[in-house]
Amino acid sequence: MTNFISLADVADIDALIQSGRDAKANPFADQHLGHNKTIGLIFFNSSLRTRLSTQKAAQNLGLNVMVMNVGQDSWGLEMEDGTIMNGDKAEHVKEAAAVMGRYCNILGIRAFAGLQDRDKDYSEQVMNQFKKYAAVPIINLESATRHPLQSLADCITIEEFKPVPRPKVVLTWLPHFKPLPQAVANSFCEWMNQRDVDFVVTHPEGYDLAPEFVGNARVTHNQDEAFDGADFIYGKNWSSYIRYGKVLTQDSSWMVTGEKMKLTNNGKFMHCLPVRRNVKVSDEVLDSPQSIVIEQAANREWSAQAVLKAILNNL
Ligand SMILES: NCCC[C@H](NC(=O)CCC(=O)O)C(=O)O
Numbered sequence: 246m247t248n249f250i251s252l253a254d255v256a257d258i259d260a261l262i263q264s265g266r267d268a269k270a271n272p273f274a275d276q277h278l279g280h281n282k283t284i285g286l287i288f289f290n291s292s293l294r295t296r297l298s299t300q301k302a303a304q305n306l307g308l309n310v311m312v313m314n315v316g317q318d319s320w321g322l323e324m325e326d327g328t329i330m331n332g333d334k335a336e337h338v339k340e341a342a343a344v345m346g347r348y349c350n351i352l353g354i355r356a357f358a359g360l361q362d363r364d365k366d367y368s369e370q371v372m373n374q375f376k377k378y379a380a381v382p383i384i385n386l387e388s389a390t391r392h393p394l395q396s397l398a399d400c401i402t403i404e405e406f407k408p409v410p411r412p413k414v415v416l417t418w419l420p421h422f423k424p425l426p427q428a429v430a431n432s433f434c435e436w437m438n439q440r441d442v443d444f445v446v447t448h449p450e451g452y453d454l455a456p457e458f459v460g461n462a463r464v465t466h467n468q469d470e471a472f473d474g475a476d477f478i479y480g481k482n483w484s485s486y487i488r489y490g491k492v493l494t495q496d497s498s499w500m501v502t503g504e505k506m507k508l509t510n511n512g513k514f515m516h517c518l519p520v521r522r523n524v525k526v527s528d529e530v531l532d533s534p535q536s537i538v539i540e541q542a543a544n545r546e547w548s549a550q551a552v553l554k555a556i557l558n559n560l
Pocket residue numbers: 387423425426427428429482517518519521
């Protein structure tokens with residue numbers, strides 16, 4: 246694997262999922278692979294899981310790890326080419342990425358959507374600028390439109406917990422008062438559309454995701470109908486794609502509760518975390534055996550390890 250920016254960089258999803266499961270069973274089998282190599286993890290936004298799980302996975306593979314928060318630890322970075330840099334950004338990504346690429350063999354980048362300009366966000370400017378100027382493999386640690394390390398961990402988790410060979414998987418929109426990116430939901434759709442699952446997406450009107458991510462998934466505005474017989478409920482809030490970045494409703498009837506989970510086939514509840522308790526999902530659900538959010542987060546280590554191994558093997 247050369248880069249891991251989206252699913253398009255993955256030649257064989259089944260093999261990558263299996264590699265993650267192998268890493269989980271035997272975490273230190275490939276400790277020689279990263280010897281004397283360095284990964285830089287560059288964050289434009291906050292993180293708990295991505296930061297720690299990717300660092301842990303890198304260490305399991307014998308890599309040295311450097312972590313930097315852009316704008317807090319480093320200079321603010323200008324992303325636009327050809328601009329007169331008389332604003333608050335002291336350094337251009339052309340120099341910054343090129344320099345980081347000289348210190349590191351691999352770079353992981355987290356840069357969320359700004360949610361102001363849809364075309365700019367969906368052009369994946371930050372990922373593409375790093376890819377263009379760093380001259381080393383780039384790993385997406387959640388970009389404007391995708392979170393593939395999360396989706397890979399989600400696939401591993403579904404493989405582990407599926408009660409039937411072809412489970413019903415439901416992505417449901419959850420209420421939130423803040424506008425959040427579409428990245429996790431987009432990415433989950435992109436990956437589920439390539440898996441052998443019965444995939445349903447449910448959200449209120451106006452919350453349609455970009456068509457290139459929804460693909461052929463069944464979409465319904467009736468959450469109860471979607472939950473009927475589901476094996477997995479994957480909750481996520483996202484802001485509107487159509488009225489870009491807007492919160493159109495905070496309708497609390499979309500919160501996942503114990504009553505709603507009763508509609509499912511004793512389904513498992515999944516969420517990428519962080520999650521706002523009793524806004525998006527009730528305590529009752531999160532504290533029940535139906536919630537697998539901790540196992541899901543734990544699998545972030547193995548998804549990162551599978552990706553790092555594939556990239557190291559190609560260096
Ligand atoms: N990486 C996992 C999710 C990150 C981000 N969530 C958030 O920003 C939640 C913030 C809050 O609830 O205040 C998102 O939705 O893309």
